[in-house]
Amino acid sequence: MIDDNSELFKEKFRQAKDMIAAAGHPVVLTGAGISAESGVPTFRGEGGLWKQYNVFELATPEAFTRDPALVWEFYNWRRELLAKCRCNPAHLALVKMEQRFSPAFTLITQNVDGLHTQAGSRNILEIHGNLWQVRCLRCGRLDTVYGVFESIPPKCDQCGGMLRPNVVWFGEALDPQVLGAATAAAESCDLMLVIGTSAVVQPAASLAILAKKRGAGVIEINLEETDHTGRLDITLLGKAGEIVPGLMDGL
Numbered sequence: 001m002i003d004d005n006s007e008l009f010k011e012k013f014r015q016a017k018d019m020i021a022a023a024g025h026p027v028v029l030t031g032a033g034i035s036a037e038s039g040v041p042t043f044r045g046e047g048g049l050w051k052q053y054n055v056f057e058l059a060t061p062e063a064f065t066r067d068p069a070l071v072w073e074f075y076n077w078r079r080e081l082l083a084k085c086r087c088n089p090a091h092l093a094l095v096k097m098e099q100r101f102s103p104a105f106t107l108i109t110q111n112v113d114g115l116h117t118q119a120g121s122r123n124i125l126e127i128h129g130n131l132w133q134v135r136c137l138r139c140g141r142l143d144t145v146y147g148v149f150e151s152i153p154p155k156c157d158q159c160g161g162m163l164r165p166n167v168v169w170f171g172e173a174l175d176p177q178v179l180g181a182a183t184a185a186a187e188s189c190d191l192m193l194v195i196g197t198s199a200v201v202q203p204a205a206s207l208a209i210l211a212k213k214r215g216a217g218v219i220e221i222n223l224e225e226t227d228h229t230g231r232l233d234i235t236l237l238g239k240a241g242e243i244v245p246g247l248m249d250g251l
Ligand code: BV8
Pocket: 030, 031, 032, 033, 034, 036, 037, 042, 043, 044, 045, 048, 059, 110, 111, 112, 128, 167, 168, 169, 170, 171, 172, 173, 174, 195, 196, 197, 198, 199, 200, 201, 202, 203, 204, 221, 222, 223, 224, 226, 238, 239, 240, 241
């Protein structure tokens, strides 16, 4: 059941539902927390990726230049783990939300796990890329490859160049087109749901504050409070897999 059953929670939940029902062009921003109930380790929480690997050491262009095989071991490990993960009721509830508001709906995700696509979402901005895509450093060819790579670092079957994961590493710029579209969506929405993000990573974290500044209502759904909590309209504490489907009930 939803973790916080207090009267206050119920009142905030009702307000959030009303804001969604009254929205004209909502935007959703998701982080690792929406995939946690699918078995995907978050970056910071219990059993998070940071605990086993120093993601800073591995998810950077410097690390890849220094030791591409080591970085590919890390991404192969995540591919093996993710291959067993399935979308959860929170991902599916956002598909229902998109169907209700489309075309005036944008889903911005920081996640690279592809679970929103697996659930059936369509209008997605994967601002940190996608772990299932690879890019050739020599000819720039983009490919979607599932499963793990037997020989690492993998080579391009067109030109023999080295392949890299098509994700945005720390210290790398986000794709200007994708970031531009996400910024435009945050600036023009009348409601933003921020689901399962610690609001630490930039420039993604600024999108919620930008939406708020432009007059949108902003609802945060998280297991715990974040740096944004005091600056947003409503924070619902609990599991995304329980709260998000409840919010979309009756849409
Ligand atoms: C860039 C792909 C500049 C790789 C990722 C200010 C401005 C600009 C940059 C910076 C800045 N300050 C610092 C920076 C640098 C850096 C940064 O933000 N560092 C942080 C750590 C301080 N930013 C960058 O480097 C970005 N690039 O700005 O470039 C530039 C410009 C021009 C030219 C050159 C350079 C690039 C950032 C992208 C990094 N790549 N992913 C990969 O995954 O392998 S980020 C990666 O970590 C994820 O994609 C995700 O975005 C992030 C983790 O964040 P969250 O999703 O929030 O996950 P987290 O585990 O932290 O939190 C989970 C939350 O869920 C928690 O709150 C938890 O309570 C909650 N939760 C858990 N379970 C549940 C739940 N909630 C609900 N239900 C549950 N069941």
